[in-house]
Amino acid sequence: MRPLTIGRLAAAAGVNLETVRYYERIDLMLPPARTASGHRAYDAAHIRRLAFIRRARELGFSIEEIRALLALAEPTRASCAEVREIARVHLDDVRTKLADLTKLEHILGETIGRCSGDPAPPCPVLDMLDVGAKPD
Amino acid sequence: MRPLTIGRLAAAAGVNLETVRYYERIDLMLPPARTASGHRAYDAAHIRRLAFIRRARELGFSIEEIRALLALAEPTRASCAEVREIARVHLDDVRTKLADLTKLEHILGETIGRCSGDPAPPCPVLDMLDVGAKPD
DNA sequence: TCTTGCACCCGTAGCCGCTACGGGTTGCAG
DNA sequence: CTGCAACCCGTAGCGGCTACGGGTGCAAGA
Numbered sequence: 001m002r003p004l005t006i007g008r009l010a011a012a013a014g015v016n017l018e019t020v021r022y023y024e025r026i027d028l029m030l031p032p033a034r035t036a037s038g039h040r041a042y043d044a045a046h047i048r049r050l051a052f053i054r055r056a057r058e059l060g061f062s063i064e065e066i067r068a069l070l071a072l073a074e075p076t077r078a079s080c081a082e083v084r085e086i087a088r089v090h091l092d093d094v095r096t097k098l099a100d101l102t103k104l105e106h107i108l109g110e111t112i113g114r115c116s117g118d119p120a121p122p123c124p125v126l127d128m129l130d131v132g133a134k135p136d
Numbered sequence: 137m138r139p140l141t142i143g144r145l146a147a148a149a150g151v152n153l154e155t156v157r158y159y160e161r162i163d164l165m166l167p168p169a170r171t172a173s174g175h176r177a178y179d180a181a182h183i184r185r186l187a188f189i190r191r192a193r194e195l196g197f198s199i200e201e202i203r204a205l206l207a208l209a210e211p212t213r214a215s216c217a218e219v220r221e222i223a224r225v226h227l228d229d230v231r232t233k234l235a236d237l238t239k240l241e242h243i244l245g246e247t248i249g250r251c252s253g254d255p256a257p258p259c260p261v262l263d264m265l266d267v268g269a270k271p272d
Numbered sequence: 273t274c275t276t277g278c279a280c281c282c283g284t285a286g287c288c289g290c291t292a293c294g295g296g297t298t299g300c301a302g
Numbered sequence: 303c304t305g306c307a308a309c310c311c312g313t314a315g316c317g318g319c320t321a322c323g324g325g326t327g328c329a330a331g332a
Binding site: 048052055056059060069072073080083084086087088090091094095097098101102104105107108109111112115123125126128129130 | 220226252261
């Protein structure tokens with residue numbers, strides 16, 4: 001098997017190559033070994049860590065949350081409760097955004113629905129945006 | 137009525153003062169008149185424009201979308217269809233995000249639900265994040 | 273009248289999470 | 303051995319603000 005270069009690592013975990021270097025810069029990924037000529041040489045543990053990070057990002061966890069999750073995951077797997085707490089806070093966040101977007105979807109959908117597309121003066125979309133428009 | 141300074145304008149439209157200056161820098165707000173000493177002096181049209189921008193931002197329109205909406209709204213109110221198109225594209229966006237967040241909410245909720253909080257080895261939350269976890 | 277203290281002025285840097293660019297080296301296949 | 307991809311690194315840019323710092327203007331109280 002060929003050496004696990006940054007390019008191959010990135011491809012394996014489905015992450016942009018530049019992002020991998022970025023994660024190393026911010027100490028989210030551990031610095032790998034280097035070849036004699038200075039190229040990064042990764043191992044399987046790096047793939048797992050990077051895949052973990054990627055999945056957590058997909059699920060909307062912030063970099064700082066992921067840092068905490070990794071710290072809790074790694075050593076002695078001490079406190080599952082702390083992990084759950086991070087996830088719970090994040091879930092609250094998701095639910096808030098979900099509620100906001102749902103409201104938004106109603107407003108936009110309803111407004112566009114009332115729109116004829118004619119160049120007739122009263123444009124519902126612009127009216128919605130205008131000053132004394134609907135309350136939230 | 138006292139002069140409409142930037143502070144009062146910002147308060148009237150419910151926008152941060154620094155944000156107003158930012159909007160002027162990026163040519164989203166028109167530059168107001170100035171007093172002899174250089175202070176900005178706004179009029180009622182500025183309040184309406186700023187309130188429009190604020191409402192559009194609340195509804196998640198990007199600055200560039202707002203720029204387009206303002207262009208379409210202002211002169212001869214030519215094309216309501218173009219306005220509707222911008223709103224429609226934005227609504228699609230909202231619906232995509234909504235779908236993603238809904239999936240996310242299920243995954244997180246379900247996972248946290250399976251979590252005992254005990255320091256027992258298998259932590260559902262960490263498992264979810266780990267490599268071969270659930271497919272989307 | 274003077275002084276206090278807030279509101280304003282401006283330019284610039286920071287936030288997040290990358291992404292892109294530029295200019296240089298290394299590795300490998302033909 | 304040549305050519306080009308893949309790597310190296312540092313830095314700047316994205317969107318949409320927000321904050322900071324150092325300076326001026328203005329209005330009201332003592």
